[in-house]
Amino acid sequence: MTEGTGAGRPSRPKRAQVRADIVSAATSAFESAGYADTSVDAVAAAAGYTKGAVYSNFGSKPELFAEACAERLAAISADLLERVAPVLDAGGERDELVRPLAEAVVAATLDTPLRWQLLLNEFRSVALRDPAVDAAYQKLSARRVAVLVELLSSNAYLARLAPAALQRSVLVLLTLVNALALEHAAAPETVDASTVTHIVAAFFDVVLP
Numbered sequence: 001m002t003e004g005t006g007a008g009r010p011s012r013p014k015r016a017q018v019r020a021d022i023v024s025a026a027t028s029a030f031e032s033a034g035y036a037d038t039s040v041d042a043v044a045a046a047a048g049y050t051k052g053a054v055y056s057n058f059g060s061k062p063e064l065f066a067e068a069c070a071e072r073l074a075a076i077s078a079d080l081l082e083r084v085a086p087v088l089d090a091g092g093e094r095d096e097l098v099r100p101l102a103e104a105v106v107a108a109t110l111d112t113p114l115r116w117q118l119l120l121n122e123f124r125s126v127a128l129r130d131p132a133v134d135a136a137y138q139k140l141s142a143r144r145v146a147v148l149v150e151l152l153s154s155n156a157y158l159a160r161l162a163p164a165a166l167q168r169s170v171l172v173l174l175t176l177v178n179a180l181a182l183e184h185a186a187a188p189e190t191v192d193a194s195t196v197t198h199i200v201a202a203f204f205d206v207v208l209p
Helices: 015-033 040-047 051-058 061-089 094-111 114-127 131-153 163-186 193-207
Strands: none
Touching: 015 040, 015 051, 015 061, 015 114, 040 051, 040 061, 051 061, 061 094, 061 114, 061 131, 094 163, 094 193, 114 131, 114 163, 131 163, 163 193
16 A cells, blocks of 8 residues: 655555554454454455554554454444433433433444444453453453543533542443343343343432432
8 A cells, every 4th residue: 555755656654544444454354254263364465464564553463453442432432422412411300310311321232233242242252261362351441441431521410420430330331231232132032122221220320420
């Protein structure tokens, strides 16, 4: 991948562009084949770079997956905030917010493609057996929480929560909705949308200020 210069000579693409191309190719590869069956060679070929370019930018396959996953989950988090913000901004008594907020979160969760929930679980299971993957998973987990905390703390109502309380609540919420989304997909008659909403509402009833 090259681009012309003013003198007509090709130049190397900027590092940010190389990283973006590799992450884009990796995202498609992971979504298609899963974590274990995606190779760095395949990602490099799809991105149009050498395997060395992948390693020089990301260090390892776990780090590459963590970056692709973080970007995808950041977009999901932004969508979640977009859905819950109108509920919170409308105001009202605390007890009046619990159910609408749960409904907004559940709608965002169940509308999210299940593929990334499954990929995250696959990455977690590999991390339990591989120290290198475990290190990348821990960084990803911390990043997921930090991104959502930053987004939610920008809301005036949620900013009333102490930072430590908001961080703990986000961690529990991420774990809860991930598990519920998978249970809903696997056993929709037992764990239907109404049941999921009821569980999430019970969570908000505990944590909302």
